[in-house]
Amino acid sequence: MPNAYSLDHTVLFYETEMTGQMGIGRLVDLLLLASEGHSDSLGVGSQEVQKLGLGWVITQHQLKVKTLPQRGQKVTVKTQAQNYNSFFCYRDFWLYDEAGQEMASMHSVFVLMDQEKRKMTRILPEVVAPFEVEKTKKVERLAQPQVPANPSNQKNYRVRFMDIDENRHVNNVHYFDWMLDSLEADFLLNHQLIEMNIVYKNEVHYGQEVTSIVQVDDSTTYHEIRCDATISCLAECKWQTR
Known part of the structure; x- marks a missing residue:
C-alpha cells in the first residue's frame, strides 16, 4: 500500500481573491506543496532529482472543488502516489476542513524530464521506490479538454x-x-x-x-x-x- 503524506495549513490573506476565497492557482500551489513535502520527507526531493539531471513535470491535472477555503481557515492536504509505468507517475490529492470534510480533490500525472535534452525520459526506479508504489504497464487514458472552437x-x-x-x-x-x-x-x-x-x-x-x-x-x-x-x-x- 503506497504511503501517504499530510500537510496542515492556515489560509493566508494573499492566497485569497475578491470573493474572500482561495484562488484556484493558489489552491493547486498548496496541493503541490504537499507533494514537495512528501518527496523531501523520503529523500527524493527536487534537489536530489536535479542532481541526476532531471526534473518532475506535470502533464495533466483533474481538479474537483466542493468548496473553496477562506482567509484564516485551517485546512489539511493529504497526498498519495498511486502507481507508475515506464514514463508516467500518478498522484492523488485531497483537501479537508477542520471537521474532516473533503473540500477538493485532484488527480495528477507527472513525468521526468531530461533537463539538458528538454525531453521526457523513463522513470528511474530509485526515484519512485521510496513511495512504495506499484509499477504497472497500464497507461491511463484520461479525458482531453476540447479546443475552443468559437472564442468569446x-x-x-x-x-x-x-x-x-x-x-x-x-x-x-x-x-x-x-x-x-x-x-x-x-x-x-x-x-x-x-x-x-x-x-x-x-x-x-x-x-x-x-x-x-x-x-x-x-x-x-x-x-x-x-x-x-x-x-x-x-x-x-x-x-x-x-
Missing part, C-alpha cells in the same frame, strides 16, 4: 522572469491565472469553479508571448494557451452559480 475573448501576455520555475519554463500555476483572467470579472464574481481538466502540451519560456483564448458556453468554459502557432495548454472548466 482572448488576451496576450509576455512571460516574465518571475513566471519561470527551476525547470526553466513557465510554472504550471501561471497558466491558471492567464486562463481565468480571460473571463469577465462579473463571471468570476458570480460563478465558482467546480471542475477543471487541464493538460500541458508544450513548454513556454522567458520572453515569449502567449495568447489566452476562452470560449464560454453557459456553465462550461474552454481554454487554450497559445505561443505563436503552438498549443501550450488546454483546459475545460465547469462552473456553478455562487
Whole structure:
C-alpha cells in the first residue's frame, strides 16, 4: 500500500481573491506543496532529482472543488502516489476542513524530464521506490479538454522572469491565472469553479508571448494557451452559480 503524506495549513490573506476565497492557482500551489513535502520527507526531493539531471513535470491535472477555503481557515492536504509505468507517475490529492470534510480533490500525472535534452525520459526506479508504489504497464487514458472552437475573448501576455520555475519554463500555476483572467470579472464574481481538466502540451519560456483564448458556453468554459502557432495548454472548466 503506497504511503501517504499530510500537510496542515492556515489560509493566508494573499492566497485569497475578491470573493474572500482561495484562488484556484493558489489552491493547486498548496496541493503541490504537499507533494514537495512528501518527496523531501523520503529523500527524493527536487534537489536530489536535479542532481541526476532531471526534473518532475506535470502533464495533466483533474481538479474537483466542493468548496473553496477562506482567509484564516485551517485546512489539511493529504497526498498519495498511486502507481507508475515506464514514463508516467500518478498522484492523488485531497483537501479537508477542520471537521474532516473533503473540500477538493485532484488527480495528477507527472513525468521526468531530461533537463539538458528538454525531453521526457523513463522513470528511474530509485526515484519512485521510496513511495512504495506499484509499477504497472497500464497507461491511463484520461479525458482531453476540447479546443475552443468559437472564442468569446482572448488576451496576450509576455512571460516574465518571475513566471519561470527551476525547470526553466513557465510554472504550471501561471497558466491558471492567464486562463481565468480571460473571463469577465462579473463571471468570476458570480460563478465558482467546480471542475477543471487541464493538460500541458508544450513548454513556454522567458520572453515569449502567449495568447489566452476562452470560449464560454453557459456553465462550461474552454481554454487554450497559445505561443505563436503552438498549443501550450488546454483546459475545460465547469462552473456553478455562487
